[in-house]
Amino acid sequence: MTGQQWTMLLLLGLLLTVISLPVSDSKKEKRTRSGILEEAEEDMTDRTELEAKLESILENTEGAGQVQVLLMTGQQQGFYGSGKIEVTGVLISAEGADDPVIVRNIQQAVMALFQIEAHKIKIMKMK
Template identity: 75%
Template sequence: MVLLLLGMLLTVIALPVSDSKEQTEEKQDLTENTESCEGDRTLLEAKLESILENTEGVGKVQVLLMTGEGKQGFYGTENTEVTGVLIAAEGADNSVTVQNIQQAVMALFQIEAHKIKIMKMK
């Protein structure tokens, strides 16, 4: 009986145990990666808003980008893949303006028209 208990004790001791420090570092890395992706998306949103607001007929805009998994880009860098775009624009009551915004977003992010929604801002 003692030998059985001793064998079980040795088995438990031999099991790999992750260090709490390693777990903390992994969580920090995950948080930093998430914040980096969030920062990239916010930068893209800000750039698109700036460009659209300086385009004739668009007026004030707000942009929300939906992103998916990153794609491997040039030189091994990871690029954020835009999977959907929501835009609220003052000039969205003009069909020509809406078409211009949609074409610009399609060209910029290489996404289909059905993944872009443009609404009139109140």
């Protein structure tokens, strides 16, 4: 082997060694962790706002009476990694839930609003 080939082989080995070394950036990790916490807090705020809006709409619906709403949410990842809130289940307690017509109207409204199936919605009679 010539001197130039030995030099290339040495440089290639050095490059592979450098690439295989673990790299840790504690500032970046801290930013990532705090970013995740901030996103979770934002999701919680959004979910609470969604719940309040849905409660308000349903309470203004004829026959529903007083209403309480709990939304189960998940994170759906988009193409560029930006997540959006996805409603995966809905629990509703309503005064008017003893009337099957009211229950069906509430269920259809929730299905249309969140694009979820009927089996992911539970409507119960409030005492």
